[in-house]
Amino acid sequence: MINIQCLTIDCHNPLELAEFWAEALNWSLGDGASDNEAYIERNLEPNNTDGYPDILFIKTPDKKNSKNRLHLDLRPENQQEEVERLERIGARQIEIGQSNDSDTTWIVMADPEGNEFCVLKALG
Helix, strand or coil, rough: CCCCCCEEEEECCCCHHCCCCCHCCCCEEEECCCCCCCCCEEEEECCCCCCCCCEEEEECCCCCCCCCCCEEEECCCCCHHHHHHHHHHEEEEEECHHHHHHCCCCEEECCCCCEEEECCCCCC
């Protein structure tokens, strides 16, 4: 058996991005997190033991050049309320061609560093 320990996201400011995602997901910053921007990584831990991997934010000087090849899909109980909440904490809605399909039920957003993620409609 093998487990996924963490999902790793390259970024310019690990603390800022970890704090955004901690609030977005209601997760906790891992041990060693501090306000020192010189730190090269921050991790984010789920607040439960359901086997979710951590999210690790690693500082890189590289610029984001295109759409992410891997992204998170969030499924809240109320899509519109969640989109509004995420916008209040620093996300923004973006267009990557999804509006060309009339069957699209998700909203594409970007975190403060431009990483795409989707907010899906609630099940049921």
